[in-house]
Amino acid sequence: xxxxxxxxxxxxxxxxxxxxxxxxxxxxxxxxxxxxxxxxxxxxxxxxxxxxxxxxxxxxxxxxxxxxxxxxxxxxxxxxxxxxxxxxxxxxxxxxxxxxxxxxxxxxxxxxxxxxxxxxxxxxxxxx
Numbered sequence: 001x002x003x004x005x006x007x008x009x010x011x012x013x014x015x016x017x018x019x020x021x022x023x024x025x026x027x028x029x030x031x032x033x034x035x036x037x038x039x040x041x042x043x044x045x046x047x048x049x050x051x052x053x054x055x056x057x058x059x060x061x062x063x064x065x066x067x068x069x070x071x072x073x074x075x076x077x078x079x080x081x082x083x084x085x086x087x088x089x090x091x092x093x094x095x096x097x098x099x100x101x102x103x104x105x106x107x108x109x110x111x112x113x114x115x116x117x118x119x120x121x122x123x124x125x126x127x128x
Contacts (some may be wrong), residue, residue: 024056029126038119048122055127 033052037045062068071081 023060033126036126048126051122052126055123058126 033045033049037048040048070076
């Protein structure tokens with residue numbers, strides 16, 4: 001009986017860690033991080049990485065604790081969430097294919113980058 005529980009717990013741990021890896025997607029995030037922070041110094045990169053990790057952890061924990069409750073309050077179904085995500089990704093891809101990223105992201109990101117506001121990327125898009 002103890003061995004069955006241990007095996008069940010190990011299976012759950014593996015499934016939880018793999019799900020977390022898929023949600024966080026560190027391979028893609030690391031390449032985005034390097035692209036966004038190419039102008040930053042090593043110390044600025046460490047600070048941005050720390051703030052992005054902290055922000056991501058807080059958002060992940062908040063949705064793990066209250067996500068189902070929020071979806072029930074606003075009556076958001078899984079299918080509606082998938083559809084909304086698909087529309088957003090399609091719009092982003094369409095803007096990128098046409099070479100008009102500014103149309104999707106707006107001019108504020110470019111102005112902030114020119115002004116040297118590198119810390120803001122730690123919260124969005126990296127942290128969230």
